[in-house]
Amino acid sequence: MIGNTEQKQLIKTARITGVWYLMMAISGILGFMVFHSQIFVSGNPEQTLTNLVELESTARIRLLFEFAIVISQALTAVWFYKLFKDSYELEAWTLGIWGMVNALAIMISAISIASAIGVANSDISVMEDKVVLIQVFQNIISNAWGIGGLFFGLWLFPMGYIVIKSKRMPVWLGRVIILGGIGYLITTFIRYAGIDFSYNRFLILPATIGEFWMIGYLLMFGIRPSNE
Template structure:
């Protein structure tokens, strides 16, 4: 009975983890893939400045979505730690810490977006100064997400390792997560090494598959029973 209660609590923790992970995915898609391009035009700080002034409400929605990504990423990291800490403490700490670094990286982007909105709607009279500052902030936003790929990849490694080692989620899910983590690391290094590799963007596909698989499994099934504890009964 004690084991049943513990398992029910773990399933509850797993599903809450899945909810935070789902929120992170949804806000990430809306913020970075939907709203971002409506405001921040790559290579065109003048148009970006115009958008920040004329579409200020849209820019603030983009900023709030960045807040939501930071919060949901941090809470996902905390709940993953809670889910795995009892049996895989070292790995759970690694997963939680690297997940928090992800949140801090995205927070740099959020700070830059907030600064861009403030500068665009400030009393700075020289448009040239505004454009230069917006251009600088655009680069910071882009590189926060770009270089953040290092830790976007790193946090998938202990996640996948725990899945494979524990067998409490599908083993192939763990393998795909590990492959996705390596893909993120390699993709980021190739990009910033200045290597022209046309297939670079495809290296992160396993990560996307693994993360949505993880979200679905946590929400639908939760987590399997501990095989070792069952054998010891």
């Protein structure tokens, strides 16, 4: 009876984890993949400055989605720790802490977006000064996400390890997640080593598959009973 109660509580925790994870995915897709390119034009700070002034409302929506990513990432990390701490305490701590580092990396991006909006709509009269500052903020945003790829990958390792060792989720889910983590690390190193590799983005495809698989499993099934 006690075991059934504990399992029901774990399933509830797993599904809440899935909700936070889904929120993170949705806010990331909308913020980074939909709204970001409408405002921030790579290699063109002048156009970006124009967009920040003429499309200020859209820019602020982009910023709010960045807030949503930070909050949902932090909550996902906390709930993963809560889900796994009783059986795999060290790995759960590692997963939670590295997940929080992800949130901090994205918060740096959010700070830069807010600063860019502020500078673009400020009373600075010299246009060249504004353009230079916007370019700096664009680079910070890009590199916060780019170098953040290190921990976007690292936090998948304890997640995948727990799945494989516990067998409370599909073992292949854990393997795909770990493969995705490796892909993130390799992609980040290739990018910042200055290597021109046209297929670099495909290296994180296993991470995308694994994370959406994890979200779906958490929401639909939660977590299997322990075999111990």
